[in-house]
Amino acid sequence: MATPTSPPPTETSAGFVALIGAPNSGKSTLLNALVGAKVSIASRKVQTTRARVLGIAIVGKAQIIFVDTPGIFAPRKRLDRAMVAAAWQGAEDADLIALLVDAHACARTLDRDTEAIVAKLKESGRKAVLILNKVDLVNPPQLLGLADRLNREGVFTDTFMISALTGDGVADVRGHFATAMPAGPWLYPEDQISDMPDRLLAAELVREQLFEQLHQELPYALTVETEGWEERQDGSVKIDATIYVQRESQRAIVLGKAGERIKTVGAGARKELEALFERRVHLFLFVKVREKWQDDPERYRAMGLEWER
Ligand SMILES: Nc1nc2c(ncn2[C@@H]2O[C@H](COP(=O)(O)OP(=O)(O)OP(=O)(O)O)[C@@H](O)[C@H]2O)c(=O)[nH]1
Numbered sequence: 530m531a532t533p534t535s536p537p538p539t540e541t542s543a544g545f546v547a548l549i550g551a552p553n554s555g556k557s558t559l560l561n562a563l564v565g566a567k568v569s570i571a572s573r574k575v576q577t578t579r580a581r582v583l584g585i586a587i588v589g590k591a592q593i594i595f596v597d598t599p600g601i602f603a604p605r606k607r608l609d610r611a612m613v614a615a616a617w618q619g620a621e622d623a624d625l626i627a628l629l630v631d632a633h634a635c636a637r638t639l640d641r642d643t644e645a646i647v648a649k650l651k652e653s654g655r656k657a658v659l660i661l662n663k664v665d666l667v668n669p670p671q672l673l674g675l676a677d678r679l680n681r682e683g684v685f686t687d688t689f690m691i692s693a694l695t696g697d698g699v700a701d702v703r704g705h706f707a708t709a710m711p712a713g714p715w716l717y718p719e720d721q722i723s724d725m726p727d728r729l730l731a732a733e734l735v736r737e738q739l740f741e742q743l744h745q746e747l748p749y750a751l752t753v754e755t756e757g758w759e760e761r762q763d764g765s766v767k768i769d770a771t772i773y774v775q776r777e778s779q780r781a782i783v784l785g786k787a788g789e790r791i792k793t794v795g796a797g798a799r800k801e802l803e804a805l806f807e808r809r810v811h812l813f814l815f816v817k818v819r820e821k822w823q824d825d826p827e828r829y830r831a832m833g834l835e836w837e838r
């Protein structure tokens with residue numbers, strides 16, 4: 530998987546930084562800003578990220594491998610448990626942990642999920658970097674109050690205040706991690722920005738559109754898999770992706786009246802895919818009912834998740 534690359538090992542450094550936090554705190558948006566490309570999908574809805582996603586950035590002689598994780602919350606269902614387990618696993622394996630807090634949502638009181646994460650870090654004795662995100666939405670006094678409140682926990686080594694959306698403060702965060710990487714050879718080739726296979730990335734970009742375009746609970750009832758990938762002679766690629774839903778009624782909603790919904794989902798995803806792969810993409814979407822996909826280990830593997838009993 531990891532191939533050391535050319536620069537002399539004495540000068541280079543490389544390591545893993547896990548981005549953890551409550552659902553919707555902006556972890557995936559920050560990962561994309563740090564890497565400078567969309568490698569992890571983001572949406573207004575909570576629990577968008579389902580598995581661990583790597584985004585790789587190079588700053589001078591340092592290679593920083595950022596690990597985007599699913600939001601950490603009190604899990605109920607099996608899929609939830611697998612997601613939260615993946616998030617803590619990501620933190621455990623990393624050289625450094627960054628806790629992202631939605632400063633807007635937490636301006637008055639900390640949410641329970643963030644509180645529980647801080648408690649668990651404290652208990653485990655692990656230190657973290659605190660990143661207060663969404664500063665574009667809060668006023669300075671509230672922000673300082675929140676920073677004070679969190680720093681009293683004795684868990685954080687540094688505090689950053691940023692907007693992952695506008696990019697404000699992101700370069701400082703990147704620079705900080707660059708100086709903190711342990712010495713050693715780079716772990717990925719210089720031009721690699723993610724460890725996600727193109728087929729999975731394609732499925733994720735379709736899922737992102739579904740998260741943005743469908744209401745309420747429906748995005749949580751579906752999963753997307755790339756089933757066909759065909760290189761064309763003219764340099765374009767034909768991608769077949771299947772959207773699995775749990776019921777016939779959900780299939781009807783995903784398709785929309787006269788297929789309107791699936792058409793706009795496909796158009797949105799195709800635009801993102803063409804930007805990412807820098808080539809023409811022919812995207813074909815299928816919707817299938819598979820009532821029990823959330824109890825099917827194979828679907829979890831396809832997402833990059835461990836099967837949780
Ligand atoms: N205003 C504002 N919105 C932000 C900022 N960062 C992220 N967002 C928005 O917050 C929402 C959630 O962002 P995500 O990056 O998907 O959050 P996440 O922490 O990865 O969420 P999960 O994967 O569900 O745990 C999206 O609508 C983002 O556009 C920010 O700095 N300012």
Ligand SMILES: [Mg+2]
Pocket residue numbers: 556557558570571577578597598599600
């Ligand atoms: Mg996310």
